[in-house]
Amino acid sequence: AQSVTQPDIHITVSEGASLELRCNYSYGATPYLFWYVQSPGQGLQLLLKYFSGDTLVQGIKGFEAEFKRSQSSFNLRKPSVHWSDAAEYFCAVGSNDYKLSFGAGTTVTVRA
């Protein structure tokens, strides 16, 4: 069975500072990995995905993530956070079937 752990429930970061959100997954084969963002009152929007190839993937809104097989991790980063990045972020792992497993989410607060 696949699973995802997001160790940080809540992160506070200053505007303009860098951000890193952690994600660890458990899956027996090559995983399909996703990061989604959820703004208050909204559905989930895909930030980026990893299927294969280059382990550093670029997404929308200036986000990137790095797949590290040896650490079973897929951490999300942004060099300089904007106030509009305040949201809840979900890491998810998919297998080659119809199941998608989400982490519990990390809430990001941006202070001025």
Add this chain to the structure above:
Amino acid sequence: EAQVTQNPRYLITVTGKKLTVTCSQNMNHEYMSWYRQDPGLGLRQIYYSMNVEVTDKGDVPEGYKVSRKEKRNFPLILESPSPNQTSLYFCASSLDRVGNQPQHFGDGTRLSIL
């Protein structure tokens, strides 16, 4: 515009009163699914459908039913709602298997069962 539409967005109802949450997508996607979101638990899959007339249970199917009579629609049915089904529900669709295709999500339906 490509979208997944859920209705209603908000609903307060009482225990035992049957309700249906509709979900419709305009992208001709074969795969659709329902999730519930609870604090500290992330999103958990309730049911999914691989195509018309093909559905299967997700991780938390108890107390829910679904149907897929048309490709674009995937309603979620609570025959006898209970307070533990109070949650935020999301419908999603994707072109193919979720392992290798990102999903498009609706804006959510907040259900309160009293």
